[in-house]
Amino acid sequence: MRFGTLNDIETNKKTVLLRVDFNSPIDPASNIILDDKRFREHAPTVRNLSDSKLIIATHQSRPLKKDFTTLKAHAERLERLIGRPVEYIDDIFGRCARDAVKRMECGDVLMLENLRFNAEENIKMSPEDGASTHLARGLSSMADFYVNDAFGTAHRSQPTIVGIPLAMKSVAGTLMEKEVSCLSRVFSDSPKPVTFVLGGTKVDDSLSVAKNVLECKTADKILIVGVVANVFLTAKGINIGDPSYDLIKKLGYSDEVSKAAEILSKFKDRVVLPEYVAVRNSDGEREEVSVDKIPKKSPVLDLGIDSVASFCDILQNSGTVVFNGPAGLFEESMFSTGTFELLKASAEADFSVVGGGHTAVVVESLGINEKFSHISTGGGACIEFLTGKMLPAISALEKSWELYREKCS
Numbered sequence: 001m002r003f004g005t006l007n008d009i010e011t012n013k014k015t016v017l018l019r020v021d022f023n024s025p026i027d028p029a030s031n032i033i034l035d036d037k038r039f040r041e042h043a044p045t046v047r048n049l050s051d052s053k054l055i056i057a058t059h060q061s062r063p064l065k066k067d068f069t070t071l072k073a074h075a076e077r078l079e080r081l082i083g084r085p086v087e088y089i090d091d092i093f094g095r096c097a098r099d100a101v102k103r104m105e106c107g108d109v110l111m112l113e114n115l116r117f118n119a120e121e122n123i124k125m126s127p128e129d130g131a132s133t134h135l136a137r138g139l140s141s142m143a144d145f146y147v148n149d150a151f152g153t154a155h156r157s158q159p160t161i162v163g164i165p166l167a168m169k170s171v172a173g174t175l176m177e178k179e180v181s182c183l184s185r186v187f188s189d190s191p192k193p194v195t196f197v198l199g200g201t202k203v204d205d206s207l208s209v210a211k212n213v214l215e216c217k218t219a220d221k222i223l224i225v226g227v228v229a230n231v232f233l234t235a236k237g238i239n240i241g242d243p244s245y246d247l248i249k250k251l252g253y254s255d256e257v258s259k260a261a262e263i264l265s266k267f268k269d270r271v272v273l274p275e276y277v278a279v280r281n282s283d284g285e286r287e288e289v290s291v292d293k294i295p296k297k298s299p300v301l302d303l304g305i306d307s308v309a310s311f312c313d314i315l316q317n318s319g320t321v322v323f324n325g326p327a328g329l330f331e332e333s334m335f336s337t338g339t340f341e342l343l344k345a346s347a348e349a350d351f352s353v354v355g356g357g358h359t360a361v362v363v364e365s366l367g368i369n370e371k372f373s374h375i376s377t378g379g380g381a382c383i384e385f386l387t388g389k390m391l392p393a394i395s396a397l398e399k400s401w402e403l404y405r406e407k408c409s
């Protein structure tokens with residue numbers, strides 16, 4: 001890695017500004033945090049910084065969304081998790097925040113207000129512009145070191161992600177380091193053969209990942225499931241029925257059909273499509289059909305049992321599995337078989353990685369999370385990483401390391 005980590009800085013008695021991504025599902029009516037996975041994943045970094053005066057900064061949601069809220073509940077949740085007091089302050093870099101920082105002693109933890117309450121944090125900008133914002137200048141003046149642990153936000157070019165690292169000595173936190181090293185391993189020394197499972201509804205992202213990992217020979221095989229499979233089947237000239245085709249149109253992915261066709265023509269032998277699917281029939285029940293017999297009026301909602309078996313066979317013979325996006329409408333138990341069975345088979349691989357919010361939730365609900373080598377905290381960030389793009393947060397940390405390396409110890 002070409003950026004600094006916590007091992008490269010001496011934080012004892014120093015003031016550290018830590019950027020995390022505590023953006024979590026919240027019940028807007030009660031403000032209760034519904035899933036604290038990201039808190040649990042950032043906890044090691046917080047613990048590693050227990051000898052410092054620790055200022056924590058995060059965002060929650062976006063302006064105008066129902067779960068765009070203050071961070072009092074986030075501070076309380078973190079406090080419970082780490083077993084140490086976390087003071088919440090309803091300010092970001094104004095006088096109240098600065099005074100609170102001045103009062104801090106070693107071991108204290110302070111949580112600032114939602115970063116996206118500041119307009120500048122909601123704007124995509126260059127690192128140079130980011131560094132010159134009031135937000136980046138105000139925050140960087142409060143601490144000796146900046147630690148970016150927010151992998152979930154690593155694909156955003158916003159002031160705290162790309163600007164602050166230009167303005168001060170910055171390193172990656174424990175979670176950022178783990179995400180980058182685990183996801184990078186997919187591209188380098190992962191056990192062979194490497195199989196990707198691409199499903200869910202983000203067809204454009206999945207096609208970019210497929211193209212990248214097939215072209216650079218990262219993936220030996222790609223198993224296509226979910227709505228992504230319906231696009232590929234259409235590209236192959238198969239009639240997937242009106243409801244499934246209407247969903248593709250509604251999601252705005254009609255243009256992706258020709259891109260899927262291009263991938264199929266180039267990499268036919270390495271892209272595996274379902275031969276059998278499950279539809280909801282006119283009685284509202286699950287019905288198994290082969291793909292050349294999909295009824296005109298029935299939506300395709302899962303992988304068929306025979307294809308589940310053949311896909312599991314491929315997964316069981318894979319050294320590495322990267323799984324991103326469910327195989328069907330798993331929220332309905334009738335259509336959860338494909339997702340559940342494929343995930344269980346993937347968990348047995350020597351090296352197994354899961355990306356995507358829905359997929360990670362299923363893995364936890366099946367109680368097989370410990371069996372996976374890595375479950376990414378990033379949705380968009382993980383998928384952009386797998387498309388082979390350099391994430392803005394990582395390039396900013398690398399630049400910071402170049403600029404400040406000498407001054408870090």
Ligand SMILES: Nc1ncnc2c1ncn2[C@@H]1O[C@H](COP(=O)(O)OP(=O)(O)O)[C@@H](O)[C@H]1O
Pocket residue numbers: 199200201202225226227300301302324325326327328329330331355356357358359360379
């Ligand atoms: N064939 C299908 N038809 C309709 N919805 C599907 C189908 N396959 C998967 N889905 C839906 O995809 C959603 C998750 O997709 P996505 O957001 O891309 O996953 P992730 O959050 O893991 O990246 C789930 O709500 C699931 O019900």
Ligand SMILES: O=C(OP(=O)(O)O)[C@H](O)COP(=O)(O)O
Pocket residue numbers: 021023061062152153156357377378379380381
């Ligand atoms: O949850 C996040 O992204 P994700 O939903 O793609 O995992 C991050 O906190 C980034 O949030 P954003 O997509 O509002 O910039």
